[in-house]
Amino acid sequence: MLKSAGRTTLVAAAMVFSTAFSASAQLETVVAFDADTPPGNLAIASNGRIFISVHGFYGEPTHHVLEVMKDGSTQPYPTPAWSGAPTGDGPGLNDVLGLQVDRNGILWMLDGQAKSQAGRLIAWDTRKEQLHKIMYLAAPVTTPDSFLNDLAVDRDHNAIYIADSAGAIIVVDIETGRARRVLDGSESTTPEDIDMVIDGETVIFGDAPARIGVNPITIDANNEWVYFGPMSSTSLYRIQAKDLRDTRLSQTALAQKVERYGDKTISDGSTVDTAGNVYITSITEDAIGVTGVDGNYRILHQDDTLSWPDGFAVGADGDIYFTVNELHRSPVLNGGEAANKGEFKIMRFKPLATAEAGR
Numbered sequence: 001m002l003k004s005a006g007r008t009t010l011v012a013a014a015m016v017f018s019t020a021f022s023a024s025a026q027l028e029t030v031v032a033f034d035a036d037t038p039p040g041n042l043a044i045a046s047n048g049r050i051f052i053s054v055h056g057f058y059g060e061p062t063h064h065v066l067e068v069m070k071d072g073s074t075q076p077y078p079t080p081a082w083s084g085a086p087t088g089d090g091p092g093l094n095d096v097l098g099l100q101v102d103r104n105g106i107l108w109m110l111d112g113q114a115k116s117q118a119g120r121l122i123a124w125d126t127r128k129e130q131l132h133k134i135m136y137l138a139a140p141v142t143t144p145d146s147f148l149n150d151l152a153v154d155r156d157h158n159a160i161y162i163a164d165s166a167g168a169i170i171v172v173d174i175e176t177g178r179a180r181r182v183l184d185g186s187e188s189t190t191p192e193d194i195d196m197v198i199d200g201e202t203v204i205f206g207d208a209p210a211r212i213g214v215n216p217i218t219i220d221a222n223n224e225w226v227y228f229g230p231m232s233s234t235s236l237y238r239i240q241a242k243d244l245r246d247t248r249l250s251q252t253a254l255a256q257k258v259e260r261y262g263d264k265t266i267s268d269g270s271t272v273d274t275a276g277n278v279y280i281t282s283i284t285e286d287a288i289g290v291t292g293v294d295g296n297y298r299i300l301h302q303d304d305t306l307s308w309p310d311g312f313a314v315g316a317d318g319d320i321y322f323t324v325n326e327l328h329r330s331p332v333l334n335g336g337e338a339a340n341k342g343e344f345k346i347m348r349f350k351p352l353a354t355a356e357a358g359r
Contacts, residue, residue, distance in 0.1 A: 047316065094112055100358065137172075155223070262296060
C-alpha cells in the first residue's frame with residue numbers, strides 16, 4: 001500500500017576534454033571515451049577525483065573501475081590487480097556497476113556476481129589508498145535473480161541502501177556488515193508492464209521485452225529521505241531512511257511507509273538537490289528529466305546524443321555529472337551485437353538548486 005504524495009583500452013589520446021557546449025544548451029561534455037571504454041556509473045570525491053565503473057554489457061572489461069585523470073586519460077583503480085578480474089584467491093573485481101565516494105573519502109564499489117557469493121561491497125580509502133573493508137551480500141539477502149545495480153550511502157547513520165533490480169532494496173549496516181532484504185516484490189520495487197522503446201525499437205532483455213525493477217536510488221543531503229523507483233516505471237517513490245533501518249517493521253508495515261513522490265519516465269540513474277528536485281536519466285527520451293516537489297515531471301535537457309544517459313554524481317564544483325553509454329546498443333540488449341556509435345562520455349549541467357557533492 002502506497003501513500004500519495006567490452007574491453008577497456010587505456011589510451012589517453014582517445015579521450016578528449018571539451019569546454020564546448022553540446023547542441024542542448026547548458027549541457028557540457030567533460031570527457032569522451034573511446035569505443036572500448038563504456039562507462040557505467042560514476043563517483044566524484046570531494047577533492048574532484050572522478051571514478052567510473054566500466055559496463056559489462058559490452059563484454060568482460062580488462063578493468064572494472066577506472067579513475068579519470070585531469071587530462072582525460074584513465075588508469076585502473078584502485079590498483080591494476082584490484083580493478084581487474086580476480087586471479088585465483090588474489091584480489092580483483094567481478095562486475096562493478098554502482099559506486100559512490102562518501103564524505104570520508106571511502107569509495108564504495110558494488111561488486112556483482114562471484115563464484116562463492118552473490119555480491120560484495122568493497123570499500124577503498126581514496127585518501128590513504130588502501131582497502132578499508134569488504135562486506136559480502138549472500139542469500140537470503142540476495143537471490144539467484146539478484147542484479148545489484150546502484151547504491152546510496154548514508155554516513156549519518158552508517159547505512160547503505162542498495163537497489164536490487166530483481167525487485168528489492170538491500171539495507172546494509174556499515175559498522176556490523178549485517179544486511180536485510182526489504183520491500184521485496186512490492187509495488188514500489190517491481191517493474192510496470194510497459195515497453196522500453198528507444199529509437200523506435202523495443203529493447204529486449206533475454207527473450208522478452210525488458211522489464212527491470214528498482215534501479216535509480218538516491219538519498220537527500222540530510223540523509224532523511226531515500227528516493228527510488230523501478231527502471232520500468234512511471235512512478236518515483238520515497239521512504240524515510242529511518243524506516244528502512246527499522247528492523248521492527250514487518251514487510252507489510254514498511255511497504256505502507258512508502259510514498260509516491262511523483263511522475264517519471266523509464267530511467268536509469270537519479271540524484272536529488274537540496275530543494276527536493278529529483279533528477280533522472282530518461283533513457284527513452286534521450287534526456288535528463290526532473291521531478292519537482294509538486295510531483296510533476298518535465299524534461300530539463302534533451303539531445304539526440306544522450307544515448308542512454310546512465311548514472312549521476314554531484315561534483316565538487318556543485319555541477320551534476322552523468323555518464324552516457326548507449327546501453328541499448330550493447331550486445332546484451334541488442335541481440336548479441338554491439339552497435340554503439342561513439343557516444344561514450346561524461347557530461348554535466350548546473351542543477352536547479354544547490355546539490356551536495358558526492359551523491
